[in-house]
Amino acid sequence: MTLNPLWLSVGGAGIGFISSLFGIGGGNLFLFLLASIYRLPLHLVVGTTLAAVLFTSLWSCANYLHLGMRVDWVLFFNLAPGLVLGALLGPKYSKFIPEVWLRRLAGVALVLAGMFMFYRSLSVQMLS
Amino acid sequence: MHYPVAGVEANFFVTLAAGFMIGVAFSTLSVSGAAFTSLFQTLIGVSTALQPINVLATLVASLVGLRTYLRERRVALPIAAFLLMGVAAGVVLGARAALLAFGRDFSGVYLGFMGGIAVLTGSYIALHTLSMAWRQESPLLRMVARFESTVNEIRSTGEWDKLLRSGYSTIRISPRRFLFSFAG
Numbered sequence: 001m002t003l004n005p006l007w008l009s010v011g012g013a014g015i016g017f018i019s020s021l022f023g024i025g026g027g028n029l030f031l032f033l034l035a036s037i038y039r040l041p042l043h044l045v046v047g048t049t050l051a052a053v054l055f056t057s058l059w060s061c062a063n064y065l066h067l068g069m070r071v072d073w074v075l076f077f078n079l080a081p082g083l084v085l086g087a088l089l090g091p092k093y094s095k096f097i098p099e100v101w102l103r104r105l106a107g108v109a110l111v112l113a114g115m116f117m118f119y120r121s122l123s124v125q126m127l128s
Numbered sequence: 129m130h131y132p133v134a135g136v137e138a139n140f141f142v143t144l145a146a147g148f149m150i151g152v153a154f155s156t157l158s159v160s161g162a163a164f165t166s167l168f169q170t171l172i173g174v175s176t177a178l179q180p181i182n183v184l185a186t187l188v189a190s191l192v193g194l195r196t197y198l199r200e201r202r203v204a205l206p207i208a209a210f211l212l213m214g215v216a217a218g219v220v221l222g223a224r225a226a227l228l229a230f231g232r233d234f235s236g237v238y239l240g241f242m243g244g245i246a247v248l249t250g251s252y253i254a255l256h257t258l259s260m261a262w263r264q265e266s267p268l269l270r271m272v273a274r275f276e277s278t279v280n281e282i283r284s285t286g287e288w289d290k291l292l293r294s295g296y297s298t299i300r301i302s303p304r305r306f307l308f309s310f311a312g
Contacts, residue, residue: 001267003306008207009214016218021225022238027158027186030211032249036256039268042157043275044204044296044310047197049158050190051208052215057187059219064180071180075131078140079147079165083185086151087192094156095200095279095291099272100257106157107254113163114246120170121239 003038011037012052019056020063027053028110035103042102043095138172150185155193163246201295204308275311 011033019026030049034040040048065071094102129140146168153164165182197203256262263269278294281287299307 001271001308001310003207003308005206005210005301005303005306008210008306009217012211012214013218013221014214015211016215017222017225018218019215020219020222022242027154027190028242028246028249031158032253033211034207036249036253039265040204040207041268041272041275041310043272044202046156046158047194047200047203048205048208048211050155050194050197051203051205052211053158053186054190054194055212056215056219057183057190060183061180061187063223064183069180071184072131074129075138075143076181076184078129078131078143079150079168079181079185080188082144082147082149083151083188084192086148086153087155087189088151088196090152090155091193091196091200091202095202095275096283097156098276100262102157103257104254106159107250107252107257109153109157109159110246110250110253112250113159113167114243114248114250116167117163117239117243117246120166121237121243 001040008038016056020059026056028113031106031110035106041099042106043099046094047091136173142172143168147185151189151192154186154189155196159250163242199292201292201297204296204298204310206298206301206306206308210306271310278311 015026015029015033018029027049030052031045034045034048035042097105129143130137150164150168153159165185169181194203274294278290282290294312296308296310299309301307
């Protein structure tokens with residue numbers, strides 16, 4: 001399969017801009033770029049996205065800590081064992097899920113996440 | 129369990145289970161680690177001001193998940209590198225834009241914007257698999273068919289080394305063209 005590296009970097013720049021502006025990892029955007037625009041298989045896209053998200057998350061974390069935002073470390077360390085276990089088992093078994101179902105699952109998860117963000121957006125705007 | 133900074137009480141096992149589900153969802157689909165963490169925080173009554181937890185959770189899940197993907201050769205490192213070259217430029221511009229807007233609360237706009245993008249892209253990704261166009265995605269479907277048949281074959285024979293041999297490999301990289309193969 002052939003890709004143009006220049007356009008990949010242009011796409012990355014757009015995602016980096018949004019990630020940095022809003023302080024997010026950008027996993028959704030990387031997924032859409034690679035799976036839907038570049039038509040790469042999700043079995044390859046997810047690992048590649050995680051490699052890219054690692055960088056954007058590190059940047060966002062550094063930014064938050066630099067701004068002096070408080071982190072509830074007790075909450076984080078209670079979430080962490082489950083996160084680690086889930087992240088160990090997820091990739092181990094994801095290769096057994098057919099591509100078409102992986103895409104449908106990702107799509108549904110994105111729609112649910114998006115609806116939740118909309119709900120939060122409305123409640124934030126109503127509070128302010 | 130009491131969370132001092134958040135100022136809320138939540139059952140330890142509920143938190144553990146939430147972490148597990150976020151870890152599985154993010155490392156399997158690379159979708160919305162931050163949104164799901166944020167959903168959990170909302171459910172237990174934590175303020176949106178504690179956003180670093182979302183990003184920290186994404187960071188941990190990607191770090192742990194990446195280990196398995198790398199081992200199974202399901203990561204296209206050159207693609208990640210090309211993306212990150214652009215990301216590096218984008219984050220600098222984004223940080224400057226954020227500085228210009230210093231003091232303004234972006235959370236409402238951010239959530240609405242990202243929510244809209246997530247609903248649109250999610251619908252497209254899921255509905256595309258039901259369309260006629262999906263059946264015409266020949267290069268993608270060929271790659272997928274090879275990968276799935278390799279996995280099925282390995283499942284019956286137990287030769288896991290075969291997965292490592294048939295994973296991602298770079299064929300040629302030049303500034304204008306990047307050629308690779310996946311699953312043979």
